[in-house]
Amino acid sequence: MEKATFGAGCFWGVEADFAGMKGVTSTQVGYAGGAADQPTYQDVCSDTTGHAEVVELEYDPAAVSYEELLELFWRLHDPTQANRQGPDVGSQYRSVIFYHTPQQEAAAQAAKEQARAAFPKPIATQIVPATTFWRAEEYHQKYLEKRGQGSCHR
Numbered sequence: 001m002e003k004a005t006f007g008a009g010c011f012w013g014v015e016a017d018f019a020g021m022k023g024v025t026s027t028q029v030g031y032a033g034g035a036a037d038q039p040t041y042q043d044v045c046s047d048t049t050g051h052a053e054v055v056e057l058e059y060d061p062a063a064v065s066y067e068e069l070l071e072l073f074w075r076l077h078d079p080t081q082a083n084r085q086g087p088d089v090g091s092q093y094r095s096v097i098f099y100h101t102p103q104q105e106a107a108a109q110a111a112k113e114q115a116r117a118a119f120p121k122p123i124a125t126q127i128v129p130a131t132t133f134w135r136a137e138e139y140h141q142k143y144l145e146k147r148g149q150g151s152c153h154r
Helices: 011-019 041-045 066-076 102-116
Strands: 002-008 024-032 052-059 095-099 126-129
Touching: 002 011, 002 066, 011 024, 011 052, 011 066, 052 066, 052 095, 066 102, 095 102, 102 126
Parallel strands: 095 126
Antiparallel strands: 002 052, 002 095, 024 052
């Protein structure tokens, strides 16, 4: 199994979409890219910790490629919006790919280059090394699934 970490706005819908993808064996939502240790949802929503809401997933590279995960990532959100997605505003909603290997970094950079042609505005997505992943509170895990919902506001 390999690990991938993506931030594409509110993590509830992003987790649901990745969880439904063939080859993804587990998902969890949390926070990454910030300065505080063990941040809470309230801390992250204060927009002062520097964390992004992210989905960390494990996947079987024999069943799904990292490039296929990236394809879904680009479709899930508007990567031209800096520090927001739809009605959600703040740096915690930024578009970000946290890479775990040099191969993931190269694939993410190549995918970003390809995505430029699909969007009329510049891409704001950050591509940065993976940092400590802080698992979000239990009520956020599989949030939409627990409520019988398929999506947030898409």
